[in-house]
Amino acid sequence: xxxxxxxxxxxxxxxxxxxxxxxxxxxxxxxxxxxxxxxxxxxxxxxxxxxxxxxxxxxxxxxxxxxxxxxxxxxxxxxxxxxxxxxxxxxxxxxxxxxxxxxxxxxxxxxxxxxxxxxxxxxxxxxxxxxxxxxxxxxxxxxxxxxxxxxxxxxxxxxxxxxxxxxxxxxxxxxxxxxxxxxxxxxxxxxxxx
Amino acid sequence: xxxxxxxxxxxxxxxxxxxxxxxxxxxxxxxxxxxxxxxxxxxxxxxxxxxxxxxxxxxxxxxxxxxxxxxxxxxxxxxxxxxxxxxxxxxxxxxxxxxxxxxxxxxxxxxxxxxxxxxxxxxxxxxxxxxxxxxxxxxxxxxxxxxxxxxxxxxxxxxxxxxxxxxxxxxxxxxxxxxxxxxxxxxxxxxxxxxxxxxxxxxxxxxxxxxxxxxxxxxxxxxxxxxxxxxxxxxxxxxxxxxxxxxxxxxxxxxxxxxxxxxxxxxxxxxxxxxxxxxxxxxxxxxxxxxxxxxxxxxxxxxxxxxxxxxxxxxxxxxxxxxxxxxxxxxxxxxxxxxxxxxxxxxxxxxxxxxxxxxxxxxxxxxxxxxxxxxxxxxxxxxxxxxxxxxxxxxxxxxxxxxxxxxxxxxxxxxxxxxxxxxxxxxxxxxxxxxxxxxxxxxxxxxxxxxxxxxxxxxxxxxxx
Ligand code: SF4
Numbered sequence: 190x191x192x193x194x195x196x197x198x199x200x201x202x203x204x205x206x207x208x209x210x211x212x213x214x215x216x217x218x219x220x221x222x223x224x225x226x227x228x229x230x231x232x233x234x235x236x237x238x239x240x241x242x243x244x245x246x247x248x249x250x251x252x253x254x255x256x257x258x259x260x261x262x263x264x265x266x267x268x269x270x271x272x273x274x275x276x277x278x279x280x281x282x283x284x285x286x287x288x289x290x291x292x293x294x295x296x297x298x299x300x301x302x303x304x305x306x307x308x309x310x311x312x313x314x315x316x317x318x319x320x321x322x323x324x325x326x327x328x329x330x331x332x333x334x335x336x337x338x339x340x341x342x343x344x345x346x347x348x349x350x351x352x353x354x355x356x357x358x359x360x361x362x363x364x365x366x367x368x369x370x371x372x373x374x375x376x377x378x379x380x381x382x383x
Numbered sequence: 384x385x386x387x388x389x390x391x392x393x394x395x396x397x398x399x400x401x402x403x404x405x406x407x408x409x410x411x412x413x414x415x416x417x418x419x420x421x422x423x424x425x426x427x428x429x430x431x432x433x434x435x436x437x438x439x440x441x442x443x444x445x446x447x448x449x450x451x452x453x454x455x456x457x458x459x460x461x462x463x464x465x466x467x468x469x470x471x472x473x474x475x476x477x478x479x480x481x482x483x484x485x486x487x488x489x490x491x492x493x494x495x496x497x498x499x500x501x502x503x504x505x506x507x508x509x510x511x512x513x514x515x516x517x518x519x520x521x522x523x524x525x526x527x528x529x530x531x532x533x534x535x536x537x538x539x540x541x542x543x544x545x546x547x548x549x550x551x552x553x554x555x556x557x558x559x560x561x562x563x564x565x566x567x568x569x570x571x572x573x574x575x576x577x578x579x580x581x582x583x584x585x586x587x588x589x590x591x592x593x594x595x596x597x598x599x600x601x602x603x604x605x606x607x608x609x610x611x612x613x614x615x616x617x618x619x620x621x622x623x624x625x626x627x628x629x630x631x632x633x634x635x636x637x638x639x640x641x642x643x644x645x646x647x648x649x650x651x652x653x654x655x656x657x658x659x660x661x662x663x664x665x666x667x668x669x670x671x672x673x674x675x676x677x678x679x680x681x682x683x684x685x686x687x688x689x690x691x692x693x694x695x696x697x698x699x700x701x702x703x704x705x706x707x708x709x710x711x712x713x714x715x716x717x718x719x720x721x722x723x724x725x726x727x728x729x730x731x732x733x734x735x736x737x738x739x740x741x742x743x744x745x746x747x748x749x750x751x752x753x754x755x756x757x758x759x760x761x762x763x764x765x766x767x768x769x770x771x772x773x774x775x776x777x778x779x780x781x782x783x784x785x786x787x788x789x790x791x792x793x794x795x796x797x798x799x800x801x802x803x804x805x806x807x808x809x810x811x812x813x814x815x816x817x818x819x820x821x822x823x824x825x826x827x828x829x830x831x832x833x834x835x836x837x838x839x840x841x842x843x844x845x846x847x848x
Contacts, residue, residue, distance in 0.1 A: 206700075207700075207701055207704070208698055208701040209577060209578075209677050209701065211677065211813075211815045213794075213813070213815040213816065213817060213818050214815065214816060214817075217817055217821070218447075218794040218795060218796045218818070219795070219796060219821075221419050221447075221796060222419075222448060222460075222462040222463055222465075222466050222796070223422075223462075223466075224422035224423065224426070224465065224466055224469050225422075225423060225426070226423050236816065236817050236821060241821075264701065265578075266577065266578040266581075266611075269577050269578065269611060269677070270513070270813060270815060271512075271513050271527075271794075271813075272420070272511060272512055272513040272515075272527035272528060272529055273419075273420060273529070274420065274423075274511075274529035274530040274531060275530075277529070292578060292581070294578070294581060294611060295547075295581055295582060295611070295613055296513060296527060296528070296529060299529060299532070300529035300530075300531065303529060303531035303532070304531070313697070317697075351404050351405050351406070351545065352403075352404040352405060353402050353403075353404060353405025353406060354405065354406075363531070364406075364531065364532075364535055364542075364543045365427070365531070365534055365535050365538060365539075367543065368408065368535050368538070368539040368541055368542075368543065369431075369538065369539065371399070371400070371408060371539070371541070372539060374399055374400055374408075375399055375408070375410070375539055375540065375541055378399040378410055379410075379540075
């Protein structure tokens with residue numbers, strides 16, 4: 190399935206200044222019974238977001254109307270724990286195109302890239318400044334240039350992404366397309382193995 | 384030329400090609416599949432109009448979502464049943480070997496792979512589950528993948544992977560009596576933190592690792608993911624070869640001899656360099672227990688919860704939030720805290736050795752009043768052996784019930800949920816908020832500590848039992 194092409198984005202953001210947010214918080218296991226990729230956005234951060242009776246918890250950031258936008262800014266070590274891609278589907282399904290943090294768990298980072306959600310790694314200082322700014326602040330994420338800018342203070346940082354993945358995101362390709370095209374080489378490898 | 388690490392040797396053998404400033408195309412020898420992370424991948428294949436590329440290298444077993452009682456009945460939860468049925472249908476349509484619910488070889492995917500000899504040294508093994516790292520105990524590169532990657536392996540037997548850095552964790556010396564593999568790995572994670580291994584593939588080495596049984600080694604590699612590592616592995620030795628020998632899917636006859644020859648070369652060269660090395664002394668390790676909401680938040684059982692001022696200032700808010708969830712405070716003692724639940728099971732500690740340890744420790748004693756205990760074997764084979772060794776009787780006499788195999792309360796996708804606010808001493812691998820059911824509070828420990836807590840009803844040092 191081709192993923193969405195990533196273009197430069199300016200958006201307000203949702204701050205989640207909690208460290209070590211694990212995949213069981215992003216999408217609790219009881220929501221993993223689906224056989225499609227749809228609908229996970231509604232249960233993103235379900236246990237922090239809803240009361241037992243399903244009503245929204247007023248003090249959780251996703252329920253505060255002043256915080257919106259297609260960027261999630263989270264505390265360090267975001268996405269640790271399970272390999273469930275449902276976490277990336279939930280982030281994507283909710284409408285986030287970019288997740289910003291000072292540190293990501295490996296599998297989550299891979300999974301989000303495979304779903305066209307860009308993980309942006311920034312310094313602790315840059316992160317703290319984003320958390321400190323007001324709800325109307327915006328960030329500009331430029332994938333071509335590999336930069337992120339905090340509009341509140343005008344500071345920019347560059348972020349890392351390997352050129353293969355960057356190319357995939359800019360063009361909307363995915364790994365499966367690549368591998369399907371490499372089938373001949375895969376079969377040659379199989380024949381040559383001792 | 385400098386030597387190679389074991390990891391590099393196996394990786395290089397499986398690299399189909401590399402992309403400049405990009406990932407490698409890595410060939411996968413064994414793909415394990417379960418019901419939760421595969422349906423969307425099979426659907427992707429269907430949408431492309433293709434079938435599983437190498438079905439003979441793919442093995443499936445439902446485990447996450449299945450009940451652990453009355454497995455002969457249809458699954459009551461309709462959505463769970465549909466997910467399990469979908470796996471059956473996908474395997475049938477694609478000629479994939481399935482050990483379905485009730486099948487004598489069914490069980491938790493990471494218990495089943497090794498016990499059937501599907502897992503072998505030198506292989507690349509993946510599964511849509513982070514604890515695939517378990518199989519690294521055999522000297523293979525094994526790691527968890529997301530569903531997009533499951534789809535890649537199903538359709539091409541390959542995935543795209545950036546090459547991780549290598550780390551060596553050396554643990555020399557002898558473990559004290561009453562200290563298990565689980566304690567060892569919880570200790571290492573408490574030192575490295577849950578992000579300490581991120582970006583690395585770990586080789587565990589040293590005399591303390593060598594002295595572990597294969598079950599113990601699996602426990603250690605299983606939890607390597609909890610320090611953020613991509614996976615962990617241990618070089619194969621005589622114990623490994625002895626364990627694999629004669630298992631159903633292990634090589635036979637002349638193939639066996641050739642395989643063993645190859646496996647013997649699976650060691651890190653003495654002059655190989657790792658990107659990072661840690662050294663620990665086994666004698667420093669006591670039985671461990673976690674007090675917080677990630678596996679790095681563990682202490683020796685006689686210790687106190689770390690004081691607030693020992694935590695970095697930027698992390699203090701998260702630290703207090705975590706303790707608040709647990710109903711604990713900084714500097715409190717762990718010993719003597721009341722517990723409500725015991726869970727013995729999972730791909731971390733649900734193997735025969737674990738249940739044997741637990742049963743022998745509670746033998747002739749009684750489960751404490753007010754404690755609910757779930758003893759869940761990792762597979763049917765484990766269950767059969769528990770019964771054959773007479774452990775079931777011992778457990779029942781002490782007031783413990785043996786359930787049927789599955790992931791169970793490790794992630795509480797089925798009905799095995801610990802109620803909100805209750806304290807559960809669990810031999811599984813994650814103590815995240817809500818992991819064992821919404822609001823549940825999990826304290827990770829080894830099977831021996833679980834036994835000590837089960838008969839006293841409070842956190843108890845197993846060395847005093
Ligand atoms: S037992 Fe737990 S960790 Fe292991 S595969 Fe099942 S859910 Fe995952």
